Amino acid sequence: MTQDNTAIDEILTANHDEVLQDWLAELTASSRSSGASQGAASRSEALELLGGLREGLRADGSAARFEDAPAWERTRGVLEALSRTRAARGSSASETSQFVLALKRSLFARLQQRLSKEPERLVGALWSISELLDRMAQFTVTSFQRSREEVITRQQEELLELSTPVVKLWDGVLAVPMIGTLDSSRTQLVMESLLQRIVDTGSELAIIDITGVPTVDTLVAQHLLKTVTAIRLMGADCIISGVRPQIAQTIVHLGIDLAGITTKASLADALALALKRAGYVVTRTKL
Amino acid sequence: MTMPLEGAMGLSTEQDIVMSRQTVRKLTQQINFSLVDQTKMITAASELSRNTVVYGGGGEMRWQVVSNGAKTGLRLAFEDKGPGIPDLALALTDGWTSGKGLGVGLSGSKRLVNEFDIRTAVGEGTCVTITRWK
Amino acid sequence: MQRIPILQMGECLLVTIQVDLQDQTALALQDDLSAKIEATGAHGVLIDISALEIVDSFIGRMLAGISGIARVLDATTVVVGMQPAVAITLVELGLSLEGVRTALNVERGMQMLRDAAQEDGLDHAA
Numbered sequence: 424m425t426q427d428n429t430a431i432d433e434i435l436t437a438n439h440d441e442v443l444q445d446w447l448a449e450l451t452a453s454s455r456s457s458g459a460s461q462g463a464a465s466r467s468e469a470l471e472l473l474g475g476l477r478e479g480l481r482a483d484g485s486a487a488r489f490e491d492a493p494a495w496e497r498t499r500g501v502l503e504a505l506s507r508t509r510a511a512r513g514s515s516a517s518e519t520s521q522f523v524l525a526l527k528r529s530l531f532a533r534l535q536q537r538l539s540k541e542p543e544r545l546v547g548a549l550w551s552i553s554e555l556l557d558r559m560a561q562f563t564v565t566s567f568q569r570s571r572e573e574v575i576t577r578q579q580e581e582l583l584e585l586s587t588p589v590v591k592l593w594d595g596v597l598a599v600p601m602i603g604t605l606d607s608s609r610t611q612l613v614m615e616s617l618l619q620r621i622v623d624t625g626s627e628l629a630i631i632d633i634t635g636v637p638t639v640d641t642l643v644a645q646h647l648l649k650t651v652t653a654i655r656l657m658g659a660d661c662i663i664s665g666v667r668p669q670i671a672q673t674i675v676h677l678g679i680d681l682a683g684i685t686t687k688a689s690l691a692d693a694l695a696l697a698l699k700r701a702g703y704v705v706t707r708t709k710l
Numbered sequence: 711m712t713m714p715l716e717g718a719m720g721l722s723t724e725q726d727i728v729m730s731r732q733t734v735r736k737l738t739q740q741i742n743f744s745l746v747d748q749t750k751m752i753t754a755a756s757e758l759s760r761n762t763v764v765y766g767g768g769g770e771m772r773w774q775v776v777s778n779g780a781k782t783g784l785r786l787a788f789e790d791k792g793p794g795i796p797d798l799a800l801a802l803t804d805g806w807t808s809g810k811g812l813g814v815g816l817s818g819s820k821r822l823v824n825e826f827d828i829r830t831a832v833g834e835g836t837c838v839t840i841t842r843w844k
Numbered sequence: 845m846q847r848i849p850i851l852q853m854g855e856c857l858l859v860t861i862q863v864d865l866q867d868q869t870a871l872a873l874q875d876d877l878s879a880k881i882e883a884t885g886a887h888g889v890l891i892d893i894s895a896l897e898i899v900d901s902f903i904g905r906m907l908a909g910i911s912g913i914a915r916v917l918d919a920t921t922v923v924v925g926m927q928p929a930v931a932i933t934l935v936e937l938g939l940s941l942e943g944v945r946t947a948l949n950v951e952r953g954m955q956m957l958r959d960a961a962q963e964d965g966l967d968h969a970a
Contacts, residue, residue: 618928653931658946751930754902818937
C-alpha cells in the first residue's frame with residue numbers, strides 16, 4: 424500500500440467506530456440544517472462504504488482510477504446502490520453526494536491527530552483522501568443522474584403501455600385500440616407488446632383499431648405495414664379496423680399500397696370477420 | 711465475464727461469424743440494450759461479418775462502447791483488405807447480390823442501425839462502421 | 845461438425861433448431877432434409893425455430909430453400925415459433941421469406957400440415 428493509503432487505512436481500522444459515529448453525526452447535523460426531507464443516512468450504508476473504502480485502499484486503489492479500477496469495485500457498487508435508492512426516494516443529487524463528503528471532516532480530524540508530528544505526511548494523506556472522496560462524490564452524482572434517467576424512461580414506457588393496451592376480444596383474437604398520434608417509438612412499442620402477446624396467448628388474429636388516430640400519413644402507414652408483416656411472419660394475421668372515410672381517401676391519395684391487408688370500417692366488423700374466419704357462427708336466441 | 715469496452719476479433723472462418731454474433735450479444739447485453747435492439751445489432755453484425763469472411767477474404771471486427779453525452783451506444787467496424795465494392799450505390803440497393811445471397815445483407819443492415827458508414831475502393835478493401843444507440 | 849437431428853413423426857419430419865448455427869450446419873440441414881424427404885416420402889416438414897434468437901439472411905435463405913426443395917419433392921414446410929424480436933428484425937432487414945409458411949407453435953404447425961395433406965386428397969394420419 425502507498426504511504427497515504429496506509430495512513431488512512433490505519434485510522435479506519437483503529438478508530439473505525441468513532442469515525443462512523445462522527446460521520447453519521449455530521450450527516451444528521453447537515454441534513455437538519457439544510458432542511459432535507461430525509462432523516463439521517465442509514466448506518467448500514469455507511470458501514471458498507473467504510474468496508475469498501477478499506478478494501479480499495481488495501482488493494483492500492485488510487486483516486487484517479489476510481490471509475491474503473493477493480494480495486495474500487497465494491498465501493499462503486501455501494502455508491503450505485505446508494506444513488507439508486509435516493510433517486511427513487513426523490514432526494515436531490517447534492518444530498519446524495521453529501522453522504523460521501525461528510526466523511527471528510529471525521530477523517531481529516533483523525534489524520535491531523537495521528538500525523539501531527541509529520542506535517543509532510545499529513546499534507547500528503549489529507550490531499551489523498553480529499554481527492555478520493557471528491558471522486559467518490561462525483562461518481563455518486565453521476566450514478567444518481569443515471570438512476571433518475573432510468574426512472575423517467577421507465578415511467579414514460581409505462582405511460583405508453585397504458586395508452587395502448589392489448590386486449591383479448593375472444594379466444595385467439597387480440598385487439599389494440601390505438602389512440603392519438605402514431606409516432607415511431609409509439610408504434611414500435613405497440614408492435615413489440617402486440618407480438619409478444621400473440622406469442623403468449625397463441626392468438627392467430629390481431630385487430631389494430633385506428634379509430635382514435637387523427638391522421639395517417641406515409642410514415643404511419645409504413646409503420647402499420649411493418650407491424651402487419653411481422654405478425655404474418657410469425658404465423659398470425661392482422662385486420663386493421665376503424666378506417667374512416669377521410670383516412671381511406673388519404674391512403675388512396677398517397678398511393679399507399681396496403682398489399683393484401685384486410686381493413687374494416689369498425690371494430691365490430693373486424694370482430695365479426697375474425698369470428699367467421701375462426702369458424703364461429705353467431706346466432707341470436709332472443710328476439 | 712465482463713467484456714472490455716473496446717476490442718477486436720479476427721474474421722476469417724465461418725466459426726468466426728458465429729463468434730462475432732456471440733461477442734456482440736455479450737456486449738449489447740452488458741450495456742443493457744432492449745431485446746429488440748440486441749437482436750437488430752447482432753443480426754447486422756452477422757451480415758457484415760459474413761461479408762467480410764466470404765467476400766472480403768477475411769478481416770477483422772472492432773468494437774467500441776461509445777457515449778454522446780446522455781446516450782450509450784455500440785460501434786462496430788468491419789474491415790477487410792479484399793477486392794472492394796465496385797458499384798457502391800448498386801450494392802446498397804435492396805435485392806442486389808454479387809453471389810448467391812438474397813442481396814439484403816448490406817442494405818438491410820443499414821436499416822437495423824442508427825449510423826452506417828462505408829468506405830470501399832476497388833483493390834483496396836472495405837470498411838463498414840455501424841453504430842446503434844440505446 | 846454440428847448436425848441438426850431430424851425426427852420422423854408419421855408422415856412428417858420434425859426439426860428443432862436450438863443452437864447458433866454455423867453456415868455449414870445450415871447447408872448440411874438443407875441437404876439432410878432433402879435426402880430424408882425423399883427417403884421417407886414425407887409430406888410435411890416442421891421446423892421449430894422457437895429457440896433461435898437470430899435469423900439473418902443466410903438462415904432466412906436456408907428456410908426459403910428448404911421450403912422450395914420440399915415443395916418440389918411434394919412436401920409442405922411450416923416454420924413455427926418465430927420470436928417477436930426476430931420477426932421485427934426480419935421485417936426491417938427486408939427479408940420477406942416468401943413462400944415460407946409459418947405458424948405460431950408446433951401444435952398449430954402440425955394442424956397446418958394435416959390440413960395440407962388432406963387438401964392434397966391424401967388421407968394420411970400425420
